[in-house]
Amino acid sequence: MSKALTYLAKARPDAATHLLGFYKHSVQALDEKTRHLIQIVTKVTVGTERGLRQYAPKALKAGASREEILDAVLMAFPAAGLNKVLDAIDIMREMDLLPEIPDAAPAAVSDNLLGALEEFPLQRMHCLQRPGMNLIVFRAAPDTAKVYSARCPHSKANLCRGTDHGETVECRVHNWTFDLASGQCLEPAGGAGLQEIPSVVKDGRLHLA
Numbered sequence: 001m002s003k004a005l006t007y008l009a010k011a012r013p014d015a016a017t018h019l020l021g022f023y024k025h026s027v028q029a030l031d032e033k034t035r036h037l038i039q040i041v042t043k044v045t046v047g048t049e050r051g052l053r054q055y056a057p058k059a060l061k062a063g064a065s066r067e068e069i070l071d072a073v074l075m076a077f078p079a080a081g082l083n084k085v086l087d088a089i090d091i092m093r094e095m096d097l098l099p100e101i102p103d104a105a106p107a108a109v110s111d112n113l114l115g116a117l118e119e120f121p122l123q124r125m126h127c128l129q130r131p132g133m134n135l136i137v138f139r140a141a142p143d144t145a146k147v148y149s150a151r152c153p154h155s156k157a158n159l160c161r162g163t164d165h166g167e168t169v170e171c172r173v174h175n176w177t178f179d180l181a182s183g184q185c186l187e188p189a190g191g192a193g194l195q196e197i198p199s200v201v202k203d204g205r206l207h208l209a
């Protein structure tokens with residue numbers, strides 16, 4: 001319950017009881033995922049950022065895919081208009097709730113040079129954007145580096161927006177955690193590891209292979 005509703009429940013308990021009762025009992029036939037997707041449509045239509053931030057993660061948690069969340073945002077278009085839809089897309093992208101643009105095959109990258117090794121600090125996650133893909137570079141030792149796709153193997157969130165713990169990164173969507181030296185999934189045990197992108201060090205510079 002929002003802080004404002006909590007306040008109302010104390011300040012005007014009779015009115016709030018009926019209001020909350022309506023929310024709780026009015027919708028009976030729709031499943032949870034459908035209700036949250038429809039909430040996204042209504043929040044985009046009225047242009048409430050707070051409501052979007054509240055209901056869109058609930059839709060994901062209730063089993064909606066990112067494609068379905070994007071569809072819900074677009075369903076609002078006839079009533080909301082383009083500006084509200086674009087504002088909602090900005091918010092949803094910032095929250096990692098929309099589909100990532102698919103990674104291009106590494107071979108399609110025209111400029112294979114990622115940078116001089118010393119540009120990537122030791123034992124720290126470093127994120128790079130390349131056309132069609134986000135990359136993570138990690139140097140466990142002075143002369144080597146590993147390059148990974150930044151797409152979370154669980155459900156494709158951008159790990160560059162996750163929590164950088166130095167030698168590990170934690171996805172902020174469902175908290176899977178990866179060891180950056182090996183790419184292995186640490187939490188949950190047995191989860192899929194990071195996708196390593198072949199790379200090579202030549203003359204102190206890191207290139208995609």
Ligand code: FES
Pocket residue numbers: 152153154155156157171172173174175176
């Ligand atoms: S998308 Fe689920 S843990 Fe990353």
